[in-house]
Amino acid sequence: MNPTPDPEKRLALCMIVKNEAELLGPCLESIRELADEMIVIDTGSQDATVALAEQYGARVFPHQWQNDFSLARNLSLEQASSDWILFLDADERIDPASLPLLKEILNDPDAAEGYRLQFINYIGDGSAPIQSPLLRLFQNRGYRFTGKIHEQIETTIAAHGPIRDAPVIVHHFGYLPKIQAEKNKGNRNITLLQTELQAAPHDSYLRFQLGRSLGIAGRHAEAVREFEQIWDHYEKTDPKAWPAYAVHAIYLMSKSYRLLGRFEPAAQWSQWALRHWSTAELFFQHGVNQQSLHRYAEAIGAFTGCLRAKKDERFVFQTQVGMESFLTMLQLGKIYEFCGDAETARAWYAEAFQHSPDHPDSVYRLVRLTPDPESLGSFLRSITSPNALEAFCFGCAEIGYPATPALLDRLEKKGVTRSTRNARLRYLGRHGDRNEWTRLLQNDPDEYARFIECLVLLNEQDMPAFRKKAQGLQKYRAQAEAVQAVLDNRPGRPQAGLVLPLCIDFSLQYVFDSILLSFSPEHQDEALLEAQKAWKQGYDFARSPGNCGVACDLRTARALDRQDPLQARFWLEKAEEHGHTITRCLHRLRWERLAGDAEKYKIVLENALKEFPESLLLQKTAGAQ
Structure with missing residues (x-):
């Protein structure tokens, strides 16, 4: 006679909500397949939250909010009769691919007492999501929360059995600016x-x-x-x-x-x-x-x-997310690129791409450093995500790849986006038809295009035209006023962080120089801080221009990349006025090689190794001789 199989374990979803009608539906939908009970503690909703929860079969219990999360959480626990408890907030959703694994855990005879699930927290500022393991799943054995805020239950559960990490993914949207502002x-x-x-x-x-x-x-x-x-x-x-x-x-x-x-x-x-x-x-x-x-x-x-x-x-x-793999590889690539070692930088970007083919930054940087543009066609065939494809087009626009307009046409057939328009403007402004570039700017309904026109007028030092054009700005008025403050030599340092990345992005040398001159040495820390804030919005190395020496390093590297010895020497000497660094030693070595002076190259390398004996980059350079 066959033994009767053990019945499947039951799962109770427990929640605290208030005015969550906009977010609650997707949350409940993500777990309804496995949840045998849905218990919702409502702390005073004025919208359709209660009706929506009841549509999904949840039992809703009203509760007068008393500034005590543990009290509300424990109220939901008291109503649960299932074998397992899962806690979610309305701005969280179980990843569909994780449902089979979650079901396995529930019915595992050797299951732990509790499990930390892997929360993917979306920030919404262009940064990679933040991953954090949180204890949200545990066996229903009478455990209760303590603490009015950031309520705790882990210590109590751990005293009765092990707590393990489970690769169950939960997507959390509560850190998005819109939700943060509303709640x-x-x-x-x-x-x-x-x-x-x-x-x-x-x-x-x-x-x-x-x-x-x-x-x-x-x-x-x-x-x-x-x-x-x-x-x-x-x-x-x-x-x-x-x-x-x-x-x-x-x-x-x-x-x-x-x-x-x-x-x-x-x-x-x-x-x-x-x-x-x-x-x-x-x-x-x-x-x-x-x-x-x-x-x-x-x-x-x-x-x-x-x-x-x-x-x-x-x-x-x-x-x-990706800190232990592709994000670190990207950082290594950026350092080597900044220090003038394009080959090593490209290798790290390629590693990052292999670990995360959908991450746009590695795609963009790989394209920019591609030594043979003819190989871009095969690279393109390995790209699948829309974001990575847009990054590919931006990189092509940067280097002037002739097929860029056709690639952008292909993207726009799938739906015109701000990214493709910006990439086309970048390509035309740097490598294409200037008249077509102007026409696109004038016909673009977005204010961003008019702001670009303002920056161009600034770079051409046409101040009357700039002021007239800037008067019609709304969204970008703060940036335009910050530029004006710097150029008028008024106290514009707090706003300079808004301007520096734009100068880098659009190669606005006149404005760029004006900002650099406005920073005396005693204000460099402040400049770095303001530029850092702008860098967080997605612009590379915007921290650096507040430090004149590092800004000169950037220009030296660009001149060396263009194999322009006169400009490289000019900016290198300017940089060296701010002291000797490993970066400047490497740039000096590249300049001596460009100048063809083998004896001077050898002397510079020997002196650099004496000054920076622990430098991995200099050791590598010496080993290659």
Whole structure:
């Protein structure tokens, strides 16, 4: 007689909602296939949230909100009769491909007591999504949450059985600017945490969550103060015994210092952390910090360490998706490209592309550094995603690839986008028919095109025409006014970050020079900070122009790439006035090679190795001789 198979385990979805009619449907749809119960605690919705939840078969329980998340979560737990509990918020969705795996976990006889699911948090500013493992799935054995804000249950569950990571993907959209603005969750959480800390001022975990929330809100100076208090609390204890959140606090403190433009303390904290915990996240953080300080050899060492480091299950960090692979490879490529080693840069970009063919940045950079434009056709055949295809076209426009207009025609047949229009403008403005470029600008309904016209007029120093054209701007008025402030030699430094990346992007030498001249040495830190803010909007190396020496490095590299010895020498000498760096040694070596002076090349290399004996790039250069 065959034994009766065990019945399948049941799953209860538990939620807290308020005015979530716009987001709730996709969330419930993503899990309805597996959820045997849907329990929704409504804290006072005024829209169609309740009716929508009931349409999906959810049981809705009204609850008067009392600024206590644990109270509301536990109310939902009390209503659940299933074997497993899954908690989701309305702005989260289970990935359809993860449903079979989730079902396996529910019915696994050797299942853990709880599981951390992999949350993909979308930021919406062009940055890679942030990945974080969160405990949201656990067996229904009477566990309850504690804490009014950032409620906790993990410690209680872990006392009764293991908690494991599961590769179940949950997409989280709550950090998108539109949702953040509508819900005002950040300010709400900060207020609740501050209230909690008044009652429990020595609770370091609450302080960590407050610092983290302040960082998310962009209030980094306040975040640093909270993280420093956690350091004060644990300073005299063995770092190996620190709780995971305290390690995470050091990681976030280093990040906040960097975002404040205080790169030296940022690097000091990440370096201190790496002495005790060799995690990929800390290596990556240290690499970015060293890159911000233009210490490229140290940055290369840190990024290489990130690729080699193994994941440490003791720590739960929020990290950008791809940090342990293609994002780090892209950073390595950018450093080598900046230092003039196009071949090594291209190799790293190719590695990044292999790991993430859909990521547009690796595609764009590979195209720009392609030594043989005729090979672009075969490269194009390996690209499948629309975003990567647009990046391919931008790269082609940059280098003047003759087939660019045809490629853009092909894209526009699938639906005209802002990216394809901008790529066409870039191609025509640099390599094509100037009259056609002007016609497109005049006929483009988007204000962005008129703003480009303003920048061109600035570069031609036609100030009356610029002022007339700028008067009609709305969306880009702030940028135009910032340009005007700099050119009029008025206090324009806080706005300069809006202008610097545009100057780089459109090669506006007149405006660019004016901005550089407006920064005296004592204001360079401020300039770097403002330019960094602009860089976060998606422009490469916008931090650098605030430092005149680094700006000269950029121009030297461009002149060397064009094999223009006169311009290269001019900008190299200007750069060397700001001190000797590894980058400038490499540029000097490239210039001597371009000038054909083998003896001088040898002397420069020997001196550079004496000055920077630990430089990996210089060692590689010497080994190639």
